[in-house]
Amino acid sequence: MPALPRHPPIPRPSRRYPELVARRKWKLTVRSGGEVEHVSFDDLDEAVAAMRGKALEIRSEGPARPIRSLRRFEPSDLVNARLQLTGPGRLFRKPTAGVDVRGDGTFVPFAGGVAREELDPTDHDTPFDIVRETLEEKD
Numbered sequence: 001m002p003a004l005p006r007h008p009p010i011p012r013p014s015r016r017y018p019e020l021v022a023r024r025k026w027k028l029t030v031r032s033g034g035e036v037e038h039v040s041f042d043d044l045d046e047a048v049a050a051m052r053g054k055a056l057e058i059r060s061e062g063p064a065r066p067i068r069s070l071r072r073f074e075p076s077d078l079v080n081a082r083l084q085l086t087g088p089g090r091l092f093r094k095p096t097a098g099v100d101v102r103g104d105g106t107f108v109p110f111a112g113g114v115a116r117e118e119l120d121p122t123d124h125d126t127p128f129d130i131v132r133e134t135l136e137e138k139d
Contacts, residue, residue: 014041025088026135030054032081032101043134044087051083052128055101064103075103086113095138097131109134 016091025046030037041047067073084098097112109119109127111134119134121127 006050028085029084032058044132047085048128048132050098051085055083055099055107059105061103076105085131085135086134095135097134099127099131
């Protein structure tokens with residue numbers, strides 16, 4: 001059996017490899033229905049603007065219908081789509097925040113990946129402003 005080709009190790013960003021530091025990217029993940037979409041951006045402002053545009057597009061599709069299972073779930077109880085921005089960083093230390101688009105069309109901002117924490121957008125113009133602010137603080 002032939003030996004597998006050996007690839008050189010990928011250098012880690014540091015002072016010795018400044019070109020790798022310049023490639024930092026923000027990743028927008030959109031989960032809507034059964035579809036998942038990933039888009040990368042070089043700039044946080046571009047990423048937040050794209051997230052806002054996609055969230056408004058999803059909301060324009062109209063409200064979700066109530067679901068009846070063991071109990072009745074109203075549209076405000078349902079998450080129609082989740083839009084999440086993840087920034088550059090170490091494996092478990094990447095800054096993460098986003099917006100849930102509820103079935104009634106409201107936007108609920110959150111911080112964190114697996115362990116989400118709802119953010120209070122009352123002191124901000126839009127929920128997207130608090131997402132940007134949260135990601136700037138963690139970057």
